[in-house]
Amino acid sequence: MAVRIIIDRKVKKGKETEFAKLLRELRTKVVPSKGYISGETLRSLDDHHNYIVITTWQSVDDWKTWEKHPERKKVQAKIEKLMARPTETKVYVHA
Template identity: 50%
Template sequence: MAIKVIIERRLKKGKEGELAQLLRQLRYRAMVAPGYISGETLRSHDDPNLYVVISTWKSLEDWRRWEENPERNQIQQKINELLEEPASFRIFHFV
């Protein structure tokens, strides 16, 4: 069953360019990961330091494999250094 993963990240001020580059790297790698369907990155209109990434995966197992991917984790560590607080991850399924 397909799922949506919603990741919220609150960025430190002045780190927008670095984050954009790292998110692009993640997206390019995710696009070739088994089970990846689509993704989008959004920036809050009211809070420009809040970013949301929404990705769609064929299954929870596909997402978990990607979540544990060492290359993904290396990029995620770099992203974590740019954040004010830990990212929040939520997983939804279609009804």
């Protein structure tokens, strides 16, 4: 069953360019991952420092494998340093 992952991030002021670079790096690494279907990044119109990333995976196991992948963890650690609050990740399925 396909799952959607919603990743909510709030970037510190002045860190947007560095954040965008790291997101592109993650996107490059995730695309060939087993079970990855698609992804998109959205920025809030009300708060330009708030972003969500929505990815679709073939299964929750595929997502969890990527979530624990050393390359993802390395980039995510860099991203966390740019955040105004901790990243929030939630997993959803079709109701």
